Amino acid sequence: MSTGEHVVFLDHAATTPVRREALEAMWPYLSGSFGNPSSRHRLGDEAARALAWARERVAVVAGVRPGDVVFTSGGTEADNLAIKGVALANPRGRHLVVSPIEHEAVLEAASYLERIHGFTVSLVDVDDRGVVTPDALRRVVRPDTTLVSVQLANNEVGTVQPVADLARVAHEAGALMHTDAVQAAGWLALSLDELGVDALSLAGHKVGAPKGTGALLVRGRLPLEPVLHGGGQERGRRSGTENVAGAVAFATALGLAEAERSDVSSRVASLTARLVARVTDEVPGAQLTGASPGIGRLPGTASFVFPGTAGEAVLLELEQDGVICSSGSACAAGSDEPSHVLTAMGISPEIAQTAVRFTLGAETTAADIETAADAVAGAVRTVRGIGGAVAP
Secondary structure, eight states: OOTTOOOEEOBTTTOOOOOHHHHHHHGGGTTTTOOOTTSSSHHHHHHHHHHHHHHHHHHHHHTSOGGGEEEESSHHHHHHIIIIIHHHHOOSOSEEEEOTTSOHHHHHHHHHHHHHHOOEEEEOOOOTTSOOOHHHHHTTOOTTEEEEEOOSBOTTTOBBOOHHHHHHHHHHTTOEEEEEOTTTTTTSOOOHHHHTOSEEEEEGGGTTSOTTOEEEEEOTTOOOOOSSOSSOTGGGTSOSOOOHHHHHHHHHHHHHHHHHHHHHHHHHHHHHHHHHHHHHHHSTTOEEOSSOTTSSBOTTEEEEEOTTSOHHHHHHHHHHTTEEOBSSOGGGTTOOSOOHHHHHTTOOHHHHTTEEEEEOOTTOOHHHHHHHHHHHHHHHHHHHHHHTOOOO
16 A cells, blocks of 8 residues: 555544544643643633533533543543442442453453452353343343443444343342443444443544543442542542543544434445445355344444455455455454454354454545445455465
């Protein structure tokens, strides 16, 4: 791919381009109004007012009170604060339930509680679409279950979970419910009341804000043990001088994404359906993973396996043609292990190694999709030819 060549970016699940509106909104708090929001002077007051504005705007999107918004450095910190903070502050028992296809931030936080604090962690089964059913959750919750965490939408295959139904099961058992909504922001409604959850994680760079911004939304007066200790910022739940500019950019981008959600989702879903149709029609053996488009799936996600290839080799061929995508979660980049998401769904490790994920965004065009589909067909042919594999 030569410098200056048009790039078709289909890796929005990894990160999104920063919106100009977010950059413009944050600039004053990187320049003239640079005060610490805890300082008792004019510059500090300006920063505090900006932080309050950002908190209110995020709260509106999620249907919570401003005091329920805890700003974090991103989705990973929000997930860690939710899992560790809720479990340690609400000691009903020492049993956690998570799905096996969660983001590593949830899985590793749960593992930490198991290793260091003596919790027991149960994995709830998913079906071949990556769905956690209420019946599956009922089979693993126990009288000592403190917290259930199931993501709203999967970061690799885009499967949307029936979180409201799962939250009812958790609450019937006396447990609290957290959902990682990092991938769902901008695509699905984020109302805590409609979802029925007690805590919800968000990341700014998935909706057009800079990396390093995010939030945990915590219902009402739910006790939360802090992960970071210090000066007691964020009402004692997350110490550290707040990233005012980042919070303003995040709130701006999140508000715009929510306002545009219906129109963008509809248009992008049509583009994704076109990509799926072309790839499955034109690439022998191509298999779409996860739920069917339009049925329990994020509008902009299409993840395939291409038997007879290596996913990383297909990615390299696609990049040569100016198409940028991924083999799965960017947070697992560099790992030689097959996707834990795909193997949990019953896909063999050998086939899981052939996965390629395409994730569309608001700026994706119909021309981008045609270019990508052409490139995929050629890349798979090339890789199969190099490997001497015969297409199934």
